[in-house]
Amino acid sequence: MAMYDIGMVEDPFIIKRMLTNGMIYSDSFLDEERMNYISPKEVWKDGKGSYFYGSDTPVKKMSKSKMSKSKNNAIEVSEVLRKYESDSIRFFVLSDKSIDKDREWSFGHLDKVEQFIKNVRNRISVN
Numbered sequence: 001m002a003m004y005d006i007g008m009v010e011d012p013f014i015i016k017r018m019l020t021n022g023m024i025y026s027d028s029f030l031d032e033e034r035m036n037y038i039s040p041k042e043v044w045k046d047g048k049g050s051y052f053y054g055s056d057t058p059v060k061k062m063s064k065s066k067m068s069k070s071k072n073n074a075i076e077v078s079e080v081l082r083k084y085e086s087d088s089i090r091f092f093v094l095s096d097k098s099i100d101k102d103r104e105w106s107f108g109h110l111d112k113v114e115q116f117i118k119n120v121r122n123r124i125s126v127n
Contacts, residue, residue, distance in 0.1 A: 022102040028071040029059040037072040064104060075105065088114040 004012040029038045029051060042053045051059045067074045080089060092113045096103050 019100055022097070022100055023066045024103055024105050025064040026067050026073040026075075026105045028062045028065050028073040029053070030062055031057060031059050033057075037070070039072045067105065080110075084110055084114055085117070088117055091117060 003009045003014070027040050029040060029043045030036075031038055031053070038053045038059050043051050043059060044053070045051055051061050053059055062071075065071055065073065088110060092110050093099075093103075095113070096109070
């Protein structure tokens with residue numbers, strides 16, 4: 001309203017539609033014995049398709065769920081930025097789906113995006 005009050009815009013409501021980001025989903029794993037969620041970074045899969053953490057504690061792979069601290073499936077932004085370039089992260093998030101749609105987080109897809117960007121940069125620098 002301040003821009004309207006000083007005459008910078010003609011309409012007091014310059015935002016016609018609110019656009020919200022979709023949710024980001026990730027795998028979650030539950031230690032059913034202790035009833036606590038285990039970070040996907042700590043989980044490994046054996047040759048038979050079973051999931052474990054630690055040396056041999058079984059965990060149940062739950063359905064994809066929105067990233068949250070309570071399900072221990074959130075990612076640390078600083079950790080991702082140490083491993084990947086910010087351009088790769090932006091490209092991954094913006095090219096995966098429309099910004100208002102839900103999406104699945106995948107380090108595998110992010111690796112592919114980073115490789116794609118490196119290939120494009122190499123081709124540009126050669127020419």
